Amino acid sequence: MDADGDGAWFDGLDLTNEEVAARSIARGEAASPRDWPALAVETGVVTDEATYYRRLQAIAIAAAREAVSRYEGADDRQVVHAVNTMDDLDRTANELAERVAEWAGSLGHDDIAGPGDVARLADREPAGMLAERLHDVAQTVVRMREDRNTLASTIERTVPEFAPNLSEMAGPILSARLIALAGDLERLAKLPSGTVQVLGAEDALFAHLEGHAPSPKHGVIFTHEYVRGTPPAHRGSAARALAGKLSIAARIDHYSGDYRPEIHAALDERIARIQERDA
Amino acid sequence: MTSLPSGVSRREFNGQQRLATRGDPIGDEPTTNGWRAWDSATSKVAAMLDRDMAIGLAPGQRVLYLGAAAGTTVSHLADIVDVVYAVEFAPRPVRDLLAVADSRAGVIPLVKDARQPDSYAHVVESGLDLLFQDVATREQTSVAIANRRFLAADGRLVCALKARSIDVTREPEAVFETARAELGEAYEILAAERLDPLHRDHLAVVARPRPNDEHEG
Numbered sequence: 185m186d187a188d189g190d191g192a193w194f195d196g197l198d199l200t201n202e203e204v205a206a207r208s209i210a211r212g213e214a215a216s217p218r219d220w221p222a223l224a225v226e227t228g229v230v231t232d233e234a235t236y237y238r239r240l241q242a243i244a245i246a247a248a249r250e251a252v253s254r255y256e257g258a259d260d261r262q263v264v265h266a267v268n269t270m271d272d273l274d275r276t277a278n279e280l281a282e283r284v285a286e287w288a289g290s291l292g293h294d295d296i297a298g299p300g301d302v303a304r305l306a307d308r309e310p311a312g313m314l315a316e317r318l319h320d321v322a323q324t325v326v327r328m329r330e331d332r333n334t335l336a337s338t339i340e341r342t343v344p345e346f347a348p349n350l351s352e353m354a355g356p357i358l359s360a361r362l363i364a365l366a367g368d369l370e371r372l373a374k375l376p377s378g379t380v381q382v383l384g385a386e387d388a389l390f391a392h393l394e395g396h397a398p399s400p401k402h403g404v405i406f407t408h409e410y411v412r413g414t415p416p417a418h419r420g421s422a423a424r425a426l427a428g429k430l431s432i433a434a435r436i437d438h439y440s441g442d443y444r445p446e447i448h449a450a451l452d453e454r455i456a457r458i459q460e461r462d463a
Numbered sequence: 464m465t466s467l468p469s470g471v472s473r474r475e476f477n478g479q480q481r482l483a484t485r486g487d488p489i490g491d492e493p494t495t496n497g498w499r500a501w502d503s504a505t506s507k508v509a510a511m512l513d514r515d516m517a518i519g520l521a522p523g524q525r526v527l528y529l530g531a532a533a534g535t536t537v538s539h540l541a542d543i544v545d546v547v548y549a550v551e552f553a554p555r556p557v558r559d560l561l562a563v564a565d566s567r568a569g570v571i572p573l574v575k576d577a578r579q580p581d582s583y584a585h586v587v588e589s590g591l592d593l594l595f596q597d598v599a600t601r602e603q604t605s606v607a608i609a610n611r612r613f614l615a616a617d618g619r620l621v622c623a624l625k626a627r628s629i630d631v632t633r634e635p636e637a638v639f640e641t642a643r644a645e646l647g648e649a650y651e652i653l654a655a656e657r658l659d660p661l662h663r664d665h666l667a668v669v670a671r672p673r674p675n676d677e678h679e680g
Contacts, residue, residue: 193585209573214585217613221588237546237569244571244586245564251574252554252561441555442532442599449631 189227192220199229199239206247260369263342267360270335277328284322291315302326348443349433353426353451354408361404362430373431373438380434381405381427405430410455418458425454468520470543471512474498482509486542487566489535499539503661506536507597507623510658511667517654518593518669519619520544525591527613529577529606530598533559534570540595541567548587552576577606580613590615596622601629604645611649611672619671620650626664635664642666649673 189195191214197205221233230236281299288296288305291314296305306326310319336357343356347369350359365383366372372380382389384403391397402411402423414422429451436444467473467482474483476493483498493500503509511518524544531537531549533556541547546569551557557574564570575583577598591613598606603624614620624642626635643652650670658665 191585209586212585213581213583215581217584217587217589219588219590220586237571240586241564241568241571244573245561248557248561248564248572248574252557439555440532441553444599444628445601446627446631 189220189223189229191215191218192223194220194224194229199243202243202246205243206250209244209247210251259346260363263339263360264364264368266335266339266342267357267364270332270339271361273328273332273335277325277332280321280328281325284318284325287318288322291318299325303329346441347434347437348441349436349447350430352443352448353433354405354430358404358407362434365404369434369438373434375431375434377424377428377431380431381423402427410451414455414459418461421458422455425451425458429454467512468518468522468543470522471501471520472498474500476500482513484539484542486538489538489563489566499542501539502535506539507658507662507665507667508536508595508621509539510661511621511623511656511669514656514658514667516656516667516669518621520593520621524593525588526593526595527587527591527610528595528597529610530596531560531572532556532597534563534572536595536597537570538563538567541570544592545569546571548573548583548591550575550577550583550587577610578602580609584612587613589613590618592618594618594620594622596620597625599625599628603629604642607646608649614672616672616674619653619669620646622668622670623658623662624666624668626666635666639666643668646670 193208193212194205197208199205221236224230224236225233230239278299281302284302284305285296285298293305295301302322302325306319306322308319310316339360340356343351343359347359347363354362362380362383363369363372366375382400382403385400388397388400392399401420405411405423405426408426410426411419411423429447432447436442436447470484472483473480474495476495482501482503484501485497486499488494488499501509503513508518520543522543525546526540526544527548527550528537528540529550531551534549537547537549537560548571549560549564550573551560552575554574557572560572564572571586573583573586578600589612592615594610594614596603596607596610600606607620607622611620624639626638629638629642643655646652646668649672651673652668652670654669656667658667
């Protein structure tokens with residue numbers, strides 16, 4: 185065997201520079217392994233194999249620590265801000281769009297009847313000073329909707345990274361909403377599933393607790409197809425089953441972090457059984 | 464009855480005979496005279512030893528562990544062997560694995576995907592004695608085959624196949640049959656036992672690589 189370190193994590197490196205060596209462990213690759221410890225000694229990178237393993241361990245620990253902290257920086261707290269901002273953009277853009285539509289009607293744009301028509305107005309050439317101001321606001325609405333959509337796709341990419349089970353089960357956006365309502369993933373993981381079931385229905389819940397309303401069957405999880413797609417008579421059961429599994433998913437994501445296909449299959453089976461019942 | 468590997472012993476903890484290894488305790492686990500209890504209800508490797516499966520474990524070895532998780536099993540292996548390359552992809556359990564690596568010489572933590580051995584073949588050496596595998600992906604057999612490249616010709620694959628991760632819709636026995644056939648192309652299976660009831664729907668497999676190289680992943 186040639187005494188070269190081709191392909192090794194330590195090839196061409198000064199092992200006392202831990203940062204650079206850690207990056208090589210994190211990002212490097214090779215098609216096939218070789219007797220790296222022997223090669224490290226032969227090429228004079230280290231004096232003996234015991235030293236090799238000591239250096240490798242210290243550098244591998246540094247690389248793993250870096251990977252973990254990078255993960256924790258791109259975490260659930262950021263997603264809470266992102267989803268709240270997304271909802272603010274939604275609400276504000278719609279409110280503004282209604283105002284724009286009303287104003288447009290008074291300026292003779294008879295086809296701009298509601299918030300959905302504002303994008304069309306933003307494409308038109310304004311005539312007159314006030315029409316220009318209206319046009320500016322219409323463009324603001326369009327920009328806000330674009331921002332909202334970009335934010336949504338960022339959330340869709342980010343949530344599966346730290347909550348693989350929750351986002352498989354609820355979708356990334358609903359997962360982000362649940363995390364935001366709970367505060368963070370840890371708090372969501374610690375909530376009883378009955379609370380997860382009514383997260384987002386706090387007004388109805390307090391009305392019920394004060395004694396003048398029935399208990400709410402579901403909060404934001406109503407948007408989940410397993411609740412909405414179940415006949416009204418069985419929605420309570422579907423919401424309870426979904427909330428139970430969402431709690432389990434959040435706990436696995438928070439405490440262990442690995443993907444568990446079996447919990448998703450168990451929920452699918454349970455919902456199928458509920459939906460088979462007679463209305 | 465196969466004897467336990469050197470470095471593993473049955474010791475009494477609170478009146479119960481349990482497997483144990485000798486090393487610094489992690490957290491508040493039970494110890495007696497320097498021996499740490501090795502829980503066969505949580506560690507599949509311990510469950511295999513508890514059932515007297517011959518896994519080929521011995522002091523002085525260099526091993527690769529895929530699916531290291533929080534590193535409990537890795538810590539016991541490190542009490543016995545010289546070097547454990549511990550591969551775990553999920554960042555959260557790696558925090559605990561790092562604590563294990565900090566407290567034990569020879570534990571090399573790698574935040575890598577076991578389905579992509581190229582991403583760690585520049586670090587993990589060839590000619591290893593044992594390849595442990597406990598991963599929860601669908602492609603458990605192809606992971607074992609792709610990682611065969613790290614094993615010495617007389618090395619051993621020690622693997623816990625998890626039926627419910629491979630296919631939840633089929634009967635575990637049917638899943639295991641397919642898995643054994645797939646593994647059989649690259650490995651000669653020496654022993655296979657269900658780990659029920661301690662580990663439900665798990666099949667423990669000990670195998671050695673087939674001599675030809677045509678199945679290198």
